[in-house]
Amino acid sequence: EPEVTQTPSHQVTQMGQEVILRCVPISNHLYFYWYRQILGQKVEFLVSFYNNEISEKSEIFDDQFSVERPDGSNFTLKIRSTKLEDSAMYFCASLGADLGYGYTFGSGTRLTVV
Amino acid sequence: RKEVEQDPGPFNVPEGATVAFNCTYSNSASQSFFWYRQDCRKEPKLLMSVYSSGNEDGRFTAQLNRASQYISLLIRDSKLSDSATYLCVVLDLMDSSYKLIFGSGTRLLVRP
Numbered sequence: 442e443p444e445v446t447q448t449p450s451h452q453v454t455q456m457g458q459e460v461i462l463r464c465v466p467i468s469n470h471l472y473f474y475w476y477r478q479i480l481g482q483k484v485e486f487l488v489s490f491y492n493n494e495i496s497e498k499s500e501i502f503d504d505q506f507s508v509e510r511p512d513g514s515n516f517t518l519k520i521r522s523t524k525l526e527d528s529a530m531y532f533c534a535s536l537g538a539d540l541g542y543g544y545t546f547g548s549g550t551r552l553t554v555v
Numbered sequence: 556r557k558e559v560e561q562d563p564g565p566f567n568v569p570e571g572a573t574v575a576f577n578c579t580y581s582n583s584a585s586q587s588f589f590w591y592r593q594d595c596r597k598e599p600k601l602l603m604s605v606y607s608s609g610n611e612d613g614r615f616t617a618q619l620n621r622a623s624q625y626i627s628l629l630i631r632d633s634k635l636s637d638s639a640t641y642l643c644v645v646l647d648l649m650d651s652s653y654k655l656i657f658g659s660g661t662r663l664l665v666r667p
Contacts, residue, residue, distance in 0.1 A: 472653055484599060484642070484657040496652035532598055536653060543589045543644070544655055546598040 443467040447533050447547035454523055454554055462518045462550045464533030472536040474544065475508065475518045477501070477529040484532070490516065523554045558582065559658035561643050567664045572633045576661045578626040578643030586653070587646040588619050590628045592639045593660065599642055602628075633665045 446465040454460050466473050475487040488498040488508055495508065507519045516535075520527055530551050534544040561578045568574050580588075588605040603610065605617040605626055616629040626643055643658040 474655075476655075476657075483659040484593075486654055486656070489652050489654055491652065497650065497654060530596070534655075543587070543591075543601045543604060543646070546600070549598050551596075 443545070445533055445535055445545050445547035447531075447550050449550060450548065451551045452553070454552070456525060456554055457522050460520050460523055460552065462520075462531050462533075462552070464516045464518070464547055465514055466516055466533065466535035467537065467545055468514070470535035470537045470545075472496075473510065473516045474534040474536070476532045476534060476546075478532065478549075479529045487518070487531075520552075523552075525554050528552055528554045558656045559643055559645055561658035561661050563659055563661060565662040565664050567666060568633055569666055570633055570635060572665075573629065573631050574633060574663060575630075576628045576641055576643070576663075578628075578658055580624050580626065580643075580645045580656075582645065582647055582656075583621075583624060584647070585624075585645040585656075586648050588626050589644040589646070589655075590615075590617055590626075591642040591644050591657075593642055594639050599644075599657075602641070630663075633663075635665050635667065638663055638665045 448463045473490040478484045488502045489496045505521045510516050530549045532549045533547040559580045590602040591599040592602045593599045605619045609618045614631045618627045640660040640662045642660045
């Protein structure tokens, strides 16, 4: 079964440092997403990416965040200057043309900002 | 008003019990509907899509009522392994962009 792969599984970083979270979506999928989940809270939408550009972003996705799909396979989320409140699970997801199958999520990156 | 609303639970039931979860959504134009399951500190995994005609997958039955904007999930003959958080999820189309909107989840604990 096709998978969405995320690396690293856990990242610890100091406040103010830049982090890059990496994702390899399912190859024939068209839509790519980042979601985050703060411990004990709901899954929150960050950004969607389609046709090599951001199609929508949430209020959480401020100027500190950026996404790229540099080589047609990897999909990255960069946080320029991390804050303590950025500590969360970050899930990458992709969606194929058949919307009825829902998203496939990666196993997530646990980001801990200290 | 929350976009997708669920009873947070927890639902604590014995093995073999039948349990039902409910969910309401606010956007009448929502495109597709799903139940996801999330285990502690893991990613959400698709349990089943939900159709207006109702659909069943083994012990799980999902129902959608578009007029009432209401989604349900019924689990029969609960197993210990069913213990998890069940997320009601809708797919919205806004400005040509698709987006999943998650409920906060209903926690299920099945006891021996």
